[in-house]
Amino acid sequence: MMTFPYKIHMLELTSSNFDSSVLASSSAVLVDFWAPWCGPCKMMGPIVEQLAGEMPDVVFGKVNVDDHGELAQRYNILSIPTFLVFKGGHVADQFSGVMPAEALKARIEKYL
Amino acid sequence: MSMEKVIIIGSGPAGHTAAIYAARAELTPLLFEGRIPGGQLMLTTEVENFPGFPGGAQGPEMMELFRKQSQRFGTRIVADDVVAVDFSVRPFLVKTADAEYHAESLIVSTGATAMWLDVPGEKKYGGRGVSACATCDGFFFKGKKIIVVGGGDSAMEEATFLTRFAESVTVIVRREELRASKIMQERARANSKILFVWNSEVKEIVGDGTRVTGVKLFDNKTNVMSELATDGVFVAIGHKPNTELFAGKLELDTKGYVVTQPHSTRTSVEGVFAAGDVADHYYRQAITAAGTGCMAAIDAERWLASRE
Numbered sequence: 001m002m003t004f005p006y007k008i009h010m011l012e013l014t015s016s017n018f019d020s021s022v023l024a025s026s027s028a029v030l031v032d033f034w035a036p037w038c039g040p041c042k043m044m045g046p047i048v049e050q051l052a053g054e055m056p057d058v059v060f061g062k063v064n065v066d067d068h069g070e071l072a073q074r075y076n077i078l079s080i081p082t083f084l085v086f087k088g089g090h091v092a093d094q095f096s097g098v099m100p101a102e103a104l105k106a107r108i109e110k111y112l
Numbered sequence: 113m114s115m116e117k118v119i120i121i122g123s124g125p126a127g128h129t130a131a132i133y134a135a136r137a138e139l140t141p142l143l144f145e146g147r148i149p150g151g152q153l154m155l156t157t158e159v160e161n162f163p164g165f166p167g168g169a170q171g172p173e174m175m176e177l178f179r180k181q182s183q184r185f186g187t188r189i190v191a192d193d194v195v196a197v198d199f200s201v202r203p204f205l206v207k208t209a210d211a212e213y214h215a216e217s218l219i220v221s222t223g224a225t226a227m228w229l230d231v232p233g234e235k236k237y238g239g240r241g242v243s244a245c246a247t248c249d250g251f252f253f254k255g256k257k258i259i260v261v262g263g264g265d266s267a268m269e270e271a272t273f274l275t276r277f278a279e280s281v282t283v284i285v286r287r288e289e290l291r292a293s294k295i296m297q298e299r300a301r302a303n304s305k306i307l308f309v310w311n312s313e314v315k316e317i318v319g320d321g322t323r324v325t326g327v328k329l330f331d332n333k334t335n336v337m338s339e340l341a342t343d344g345v346f347v348a349i350g351h352k353p354n355t356e357l358f359a360g361k362l363e364l365d366t367k368g369y370v371v372t373q374p375h376s377t378r379t380s381v382e383g384v385f386a387a388g389d390v391a392d393h394y395y396r397q398a399i400t401a402a403g404t405g406c407m408a409a410i411d412a413e414r415w416l417a418s419r420e
Contacts, residue, residue, distance in 0.1 A: 099148075
């Protein structure tokens with residue numbers, strides 16, 4: 001538990017690949033805004049990774065806000081962890097904080 | 113029916129220390145860590161006052177070490193939440209959403225959770241300027257004007273920490289003095305970026321639909337409402353014990369904390385022990401939680417031995 005960085009199924013998002021990987025995606029995309037110094041982000045890390053393994057129809061990506069502050073700013077991120085669900089290039093949902101795997105899964109499933 | 117000698121509920125410093133001691137006493141404890149494990153240390157960054165870590169340690173990393181140490185001696189860890197307990201039967205009954213467990217003795221170490229203001233706008237702007245975690249979210253308020261609500265140690269600590277990022281930090285205090293310890297007060301008062309507003313309560317958090325823009329304040333001396341512009345609201349008004357599971361089953365004090373007998377971790381139910389912040393609104397430290405966790409394991413071990 002609580003290991004970093006994410007091992008599987010997770011896209012490392014940057015300013016240069018964000019639009020092509022997230023906005024242009026035909027699937028729903030979950031983006032996890034996080035930072036290495038954020039305890040709750042570390043709690044959610046393995047949960048997001050687990051769901052990435054369980055939900056093949058969804059694209060999972062993460063943004064390190066330390067390295068990519070411009071993406072955090074673009075999406076008005078004021079708290080981490082914050083999760084954005086993208087569908088068809090638009091933000092379909094936004095929520096923050098720790099939650100159990102089932103709750104996060106249920107929230108994403110609404111957009112499948 | 114599988115029968116445990118001791119079940120521990122909670123996975124902070126109290127729960128894991130109880131597990132280390134119980135495991136070494138060959139009680140093969142079963143510990144429920146919950147679906148969100150690790151307790152309040154998971155929400156901190158640097159822990160600088162835990163003996164044995166002269167260079168400090170990251171809270172989440174420290175909890176990983178606690179967990180490893182309790183597993184090393186044979187603690188079995190269940191990554192699920194306990195949803196109900198029954199202390200009216202022997203052995204005690206502990207339920208998760210899909211399983212039942214039985215135990216001769218039980219250690220309650222479910223900890224405490226930071227409280228929210230419970231005012232309009234707080235939920236709506238959660239993660240959009242409202243925060244209960246300065247160490248997580250301070251970063252996003254570089255050069256901004258923010259407020260901290262509360263007058264205790266954690267409010268002073270957050271306010272002081274947030275001055276690293278913010279242009280100014282205004283502390284909203286309900287009374288005309290601080291509850292915080294002298295050293296924390298002095299540190300905050302000496303910081304030129306920190307301002308205080310006394311005798312005031314936040315009644316509403318307002319925003320533009322996407323982020324916080326201000327708060328409505330009520331001055332409880334003059335009974336006047338006013339509005340204060342702010343980019344962020346950090347809430348540090350104290351904690352509440354996680355004792356919903358035990359209401360009506362264990363004696364709780366008026367604030368909901370588990371009542372233990374003096375110099376002991378015994379609760380009102382024989383065979384049930386309590387450790388850490390769930391039974392302590394006064395010290396609330398990782399080290400005191402660990403200390404009472406150790407006491408609970410020893411109390412449980414001796415209680416079990418006395419019945420043989």
